[in-house]
Amino acid sequence: MTVSLKSDHKSKLYIHLLFWILYYILEVYLDFYWSRYQFPSFKWQLRLQNTVILELGYLLVKIPLAYSLLYVYEKVHINKIFKYILCALIVILAVLGHRFFTHDIIYPYIYGVTETLDGKQPSSFINGLVAFNSFMDLIFMVGLVFGIEITRQKNLLKDQISQLKSEKLDQELTMLKAQINPHFLFNTLNNIYGMALKKADETPDVILQLSKIMRYNIYEAAEKNISIEKDIENIKDFIQIQKIRHHHLSVHLQESIDNPSQEISPLILIQFVENAFKHGVSESLGNAFISIDIELKDRILTYCIENSKEEKPHQHSTKIGLKNIRRQLELLYPKHKLTVENKTDRYIVHLKIDFNDPSNL
Template sequence: MKPDRKSKLYVHLLFWILYYILEVYLDFYWSRYQFPDAGWQQRLQNTIVLELGYLLIKMPLAYSLLYIYEQTGLKRFITYISCCFIIIAAVLVHRLFTHYIIYPYIYNVVETLDAKHPSGFINGLVAFNSFMDLIFMAGLIFGVEITRQKNLLKEQISLLKSEKLDQELTMLKAQINPHFLFNTLNNIYGMALKKADETPEVILQLSKVMRYNIYEASERYISIDKDVENIRDFLQIQQIRHHDLVIHFNENLDNPSQSISPLILIQFVENAFKHGVSETLGQSFIRIDIQLNNGVLHYHIENSKEEKPHGNSTKIGLKNIRRQLELLYPKHILTVESKNDLYIVTLIIDFNDTSRF
C-alpha cells in the first residue's frame, strides 16, 4: 500500500471511531430526556444500534462528496449540482431511516411532532435537523481530509527541499575534492622532479587525506575531531613542501564528538595556501585557532600573502564554502579580511541553532 493511501486509511479510520463515540455519547445523553422511563442499559443499547445505522448513511455521503471534490476536471456548476443532489438524497434516506426504522423498531414509538403533522416525515424542522446532522459530519470529514493533505504536501515539499540541498551539497563537494587533489599532485610532481627525499612521505599523507575525503566526506555529518585531524594531515603535507612555513595550530574542543558537515573547515586552509602562503616569496606563516565551547564554534585563520597577489587567482573555493554554509548553517557568521600582507578569516557557527535542515 502506498504511504499516501496508508496514511489516509489510518486517519479516516481514527476519525470514524472518534466520530461514532461522540455521536453515541450525544444521542445517549439526549435520550434520557426523550425517553425518561427507559433504563440506561436499554437507552445505551438503542443508541449504539441506531448510530451504526446512521453511520451507514453518513459514510457513503462523505466519500461521495470527497470524490466529487477531488475531481478537479469537473466544472464548478456540475460540482455544485452534484453535491446538492447527493445531500438532498442523503437527507431523504436519513428521514426514511429515522421515521420507518429507528422510531418504530428501536424506540417502539411513532415519530410525531404535533397534531398537525402526525407523521413528522415531511415536517420542515425534522428535515432541517437531518440536514444539519449530515452537514456537520461532512464538514468534519472535509476538515480532516484537507488537513491531512496539507500536512502530506508539507512533508513532500520538505523532502524535495532536503533532496535538492543534498544534491547541491554533493555537487559543491565534488567541485572541491578534485581541486584539492589536483593541487597536491602538482606539488608531488614538483618534488619528484627534484627527487626530494620527502616525496614518499607526502604521498602517504595524501593517501590518508584522500581516504578521508572519499569515505568520511560522503556522510552528511561527522564528528568535529575527525575534521580537525584531517586539517592536521593536510598541514603536514604542506609543511613538507614548504620548509620555511611557520604553522601555529591551536585547538580546544570541549566536545570532540560534536557533529559538523565534513570539508567545511579544511577549505579555508586550502584557500590560505592557494591564495596566500604558496604565493609568499619570503617566510610564510599560517595561524589556525579552533575553539568549541558549549556548542559554539569559533574558527580563526590568519595567513601571510603578497601585497600584490596575482590577478588571475580564482576564488571558486571561497564561493563554494559560502554556499555550503548558507545551506547548512544559515545563521553562521563569516568575515573575510584582506590586508596588505595578511589574510584573515573568522567563522562562527552555533551548533545549538535548530534552523538548519
C-alpha cells in the same frame, strides 16, 4: 513523490478510522442524553441499546455520503456547475435515506412508536422541519470529514515540501563538496609531480599522506556530519603534505577542544586552510607563515586563520573558492559569522559557529 502512496493511504485510513470512532461515541452520548427526555418511560439500558443501534444505522448513510462528496470534490473533473448539481443530488439522496431510516425503521421497529413532531402530532416522511434537521445533521458531519481531510492533505503537502527542500539542499551541498575534492587533488598532484621531477626523497611520504587524505575525502566526507576531532586530524594531514614541500613555511596550529566528539560538516574548515596555502603561501615572497587557531567551548566554535600574502595577488584568485565556502556555510549554519580581512601583507579569516543554534542542518 517523496512520500509513498502506500504510506499516504495508510495514514489516511488511520486518521479517518479514528475520526469515525470518536464521532460515533459522541453521537451515541448525545442521542442517549436526548432520549431520556423523548422516552422517559424507557429504562436506561434499553435507551442505550437503542441508541447504539440507531447510530450504527445512521453511519450507513453518513459514511457513503461523506466519501461520495469527497470523491466528487477530489476526483471528478467536470464543470463546476455540474459538480455542484451532482453534490446537491447526493445530499438529497442522503437526506431521503436518513429520513427513511428514522421514520420507517427507528421509530416503529426500535422504539416501537410513531415518529412525532411535538410528542403528539405524527410526523410525515417528508416534513420541512424534520428534513431540515436531517440535512443539518448530515452537513455538520460532512463539514467535519472535509475539515479533517483538508487539514491532513495540507500537513502532508507541508511535509513533502520540507522533504523536497531538504533533498535539494543535500544535492547542492554534495555538488559544492565535489567541487572541492578535484581542486585539492589537482593541486596536490601538481606538487607531487614537481617533487618527482626533482627526485625528492620526501615523495613517497607525500603520496602516503595524500592516500590518507583521499580516503578521508571519499569515505568520511560522504557523511552528513563527522566528529570535529577527525576533521582536525584531516587538516593536520593536509598541513603535513604542504610542509614537506614548503620547507621555509612556518605553520602554527593551536587547538582547544572541550568536546572532540562534537559533530561538524566535513570539508568546511579545511577549505580555509587550502586557500591559505594556495593564495598566501605558494606564491608569497620571503618568509611565509600560516597561523591557525581552533577553539570549541560550550558547543561554540571559534576558528581563525591568518596567513601571509603575496605582494601582487591575482584579483580574482580567491573569489570562486570563497564563494563556495560561503554558500556551504549559509546552507549548513545559517547564523554563522564569517569575516575576511584583506590587509596589505596578510589575510585574516574569522569564523564562528554556534552548534546550539536549532537552525543548523
